[in-house]
Amino acid sequence: MSIVGQGIDRVDARLKVTGTATYSAEHKLPNVAYAVIVQSTIPKGRIAAIDSAAAEAMPGVLAVLTHQNAPRLAKPHGSETKQGGGEQSKPDQKQSPPTPKLTLLQEDRVYYNGQPVALVVADTFERARDAAQHVRLRYAAEPALLDFAKAKQKLRRPEPQPERPSDTGRGNVERSLQRAATRVDLLYTTPMENHNPIEPHATIAQWEGDRLTLYDTTQNISGAQRTAALSFGMPPEQVRVVCPFVGGGFGSKGTTWSHVVLAAIAAKAVQRPVKLVLDRTQMYGPVGARPLTEQRLVLGANAQGKLAAIRHDTISSTATLDDFTEPCTSVSRILYASDSLQTSQRLATLDVGVPTYMRAPGEASGSFALESALDELAYRLKMDPVALRLANYAEKDPEKDIPWSSKSLRECYRAGAERFGWARRNPKPGAMRDGRTLVGWGMATATYPANRKGAKAVAALLPDGTAVVRSGSHDLGTGTYTVMSQIAADALGMPISRIRFQLGDTTMPEAPVSGGSQTVASVGPAVHQAARALRDKLIATATADTASPLHGLGAGDVNAVDGWLVARADPSRRVQMSTVVTRAGGQPIVANASAEQGDEKKRYSMHAFGAVFVEVHIDPDVGTIHVPRVVGAYGIGRMMNAKTTHSQLMGGIVWGLGMGLMEKTEMDWRFGRAVNANLADYHVPVNADCGAIDIIVVDEEDKQINELGAKGVGEIGITGVAAAIANAVYHATGKRIRDLPITPDKVMV
Numbered sequence: 001m002s003i004v005g006q007g008i009d010r011v012d013a014r015l016k017v018t019g020t021a022t023y024s025a026e027h028k029l030p031n032v033a034y035a036v037i038v039q040s041t042i043p044k045g046r047i048a049a050i051d052s053a054a055a056e057a058m059p060g061v062l063a064v065l066t067h068q069n070a071p072r073l074a075k076p077h078g079s080e081t082k083q084g085g086g087e088q089s090k091p092d093q094k095q096s097p098p099t100p101k102l103t104l105l106q107e108d109r110v111y112y113n114g115q116p117v118a119l120v121v122a123d124t125f126e127r128a129r130d131a132a133q134h135v136r137l138r139y140a141a142e143p144a145l146l147d148f149a150k151a152k153q154k155l156r157r158p159e160p161q162p163e164r165p166s167d168t169g170r171g172n173v174e175r176s177l178q179r180a181a182t183r184v185d186l187l188y189t190t191p192m193e194n195h196n197p198i199e200p201h202a203t204i205a206q207w208e209g210d211r212l213t214l215y216d217t218t219q220n221i222s223g224a225q226r227t228a229a230l231s232f233g234m235p236p237e238q239v240r241v242v243c244p245f246v247g248g249g250f251g252s253k254g255t256t257w258s259h260v261v262l263a264a265i266a267a268k269a270v271q272r273p274v275k276l277v278l279d280r281t282q283m284y285g286p287v288g289a290r291p292l293t294e295q296r297l298v299l300g301a302n303a304q305g306k307l308a309a310i311r312h313d314t315i316s317s318t319a320t321l322d323d324f325t326e327p328c329t330s331v332s333r334i335l336y337a338s339d340s341l342q343t344s345q346r347l348a349t350l351d352v353g354v355p356t357y358m359r360a361p362g363e364a365s366g367s368f369a370l371e372s373a374l375d376e377l378a379y380r381l382k383m384d385p386v387a388l389r390l391a392n393y394a395e396k397d398p399e400k401d402i403p404w405s406s407k408s409l410r411e412c413y414r415a416g417a418e419r420f421g422w423a424r425r426n427p428k429p430g431a432m433r434d435g436r437t438l439v440g441w442g443m444a445t446a447t448y449p450a451n452r453k454g455a456k457a458v459a460a461l462l463p464d465g466t467a468v469v470r471s472g473s474h475d476l477g478t479g480t481y482t483v484m485s486q487i488a489a490d491a492l493g494m495p496i497s498r499i500r501f502q503l504g505d506t507t508m509p510e511a512p513v514s515g516g517s518q519t520v521a522s523v524g525p526a527v528h529q530a531a532r533a534l535r536d537k538l539i540a541t542a543t544a545d546t547a548s549p550l551h552g553l554g555a556g557d558v559n560a561v562d563g564w565l566v567a568r569a570d571p572s573r574r575v576q577m578s579t580v581v582t583r584a585g586g587q588p589i590v591a592n593a594s595a596e597q598g599d600e601k602k603r604y605s606m607h608a609f610g611a612v613f614v615e616v617h618i619d620p621d622v623g624t625i626h627v628p629r630v631v632g633a634y635g636i637g638r639m640m641n642a643k644t645t646h647s648q649l650m651g652g653i654v655w656g657l658g659m660g661l662m663e664k665t666e667m668d669w670r671f672g673r674a675v676n677a678n679l680a681d682y683h684v685p686v687n688a689d690c691g692a693i694d695i696i697v698v699d700e701e702d703k704q705i706n707e708l709g710a711k712g713v714g715e716i717g718i719t720g721v722a723a724a725i726a727n728a729v730y731h732a733t734g735k736r737i738r739d740l741p742i743t744p745d746k747v748m749v
């Protein structure tokens, strides 16, 4: 049985539980100084005057950097690339860093409240933080646009993105709607949210001559390398980015934000390594957020529930400094087989920090609207919500008119419904009670695209029999170390205990951003190919060696098993892989691989699908909502590791509980500043908020998607969950909540 797929423990588990896994702020550098950012207190205007004398005179202060004295950069806003990366980049643009415009102390302009406007560097963190309080800034404030209703009066079309056009359509939606027996026309809203990884954003910058090393917590070491290089006008080879562990990212560490370059500016100014760690409150503004959305969903169906028209119009908030589009319509474009469809994406610009990718950007927010609307339609039709979805099952990609690489959604509905006990549901709202407690059952479809990008890897066998395999990828707590070790062990024919997989360093072969749930599908094939190439080299070396028991055999005559090369015809003829290395001179034997996607994406539409079923318990007096159980069934291709896969999907569902019931960045719209910028007031689910989460992974074979058959499981878990909760809340109470999060006050009134 192959090691790939087995639910082995994380190979880095011991490091984590013993606290010896080194996170970015924990790298020990001699003579390190500490930088603290000073943030603007107005949303828009100019810095009229700065008085840093008091701060500069404080003990231990090494520098106070502002736009007046900071070194001039080659690119004043970092990269000029607009939303060019992440999962949405063009294949031919994969070298462009996915970086919004940065604010790097290059000008006096203030674009949003909380923007870094000064940087205090001192010999201790406490002294830097203290002095940061004493930098005096005077502003020439200008009227800021912080009213979404007003911003909507000047809507803009987003710049076209590959796979993400601002407008799409097929058939004639208006005519189909006129003829439809049943219609719903509904408005859904989702709030601004912040990512809140447990590990805050942190960078240590060190210059050695004109070479820069960044210890940075990031989902994209190569992106950070390119952004830093562009900022300082240096070739990327002069920048090294190191990141062996990431304590959660959720998209906020997929782009390189201002503080990364600011740490390097500070290190240059004080001629010492500089550590810059954002505190929790500083992470609300300068490092991205999920934008707020307003989505209109119009559905038309015949009496049997067959959809004739889908219309999905999205407005999402963006920022003056740079654009980001929350692509909510992506789900509606592919999920159901409607003859006519019309979608649009529009942007409403606010004077806030630039929004960014967060936990299935588009699919999470879009599926809330679409899957709520489908439930509302099911009630109008007096039809079971699962039956309605089956009646509109898309047998092929309805937009591209090409087959799916694989799709097991029917089996997901069946397996999920069976495990949940859906057949026992009384559809009448309020009909299922447990004493005074209102009980609701709701469901929704889940989906996320199967993304892939080019990636490289190297594999080397050392004379001691250890295989070192490297790729410049990331482990966000997701299991990359473990899964890549499994893939390498399998391809090499070695026990996993002899594999040392390494990642998180730009001196390694390049891998793409760990976003868009694409790490396994991108890096996995590169690791697989490098390990295969190494195995082939070992076989070639052994069979060419006149003293080897395998001498003279052809490549196909030799097998690699458990660290040995073995003659297929006669297993007594065998040699240890380590012996092959020592006999060949003792230098490591090395093989490289570069894995790119072929044209399969043109021929097949590649998505993961699932179905999620939720039970809610609501206190009728105070409106509190508990979710005692969730069942999620998913078709995600081949499972790489049963344990980490279940953990990923479970984690996604927990995000969904947060999105559905708790998460909202509460802005004071007079000032454009978050008022709940801490983990006491910004609610995320804790253990007590999560009931039983039951994950089913259905058997699915996908021969088209990549050589591993893996679709990626990072984000699909969140999709559909907020809608399933909203649908369950309606079932329990008869109240339809179309505005996230579904808090007790909305259920009570």
Ligand code: MOS
Binding pocket: 086, 087, 219, 249, 250, 251, 252, 254, 357, 358, 359, 360, 361, 514, 515, 516, 517
């Ligand atoms: Mo994910 S939001 O693509 O890091």
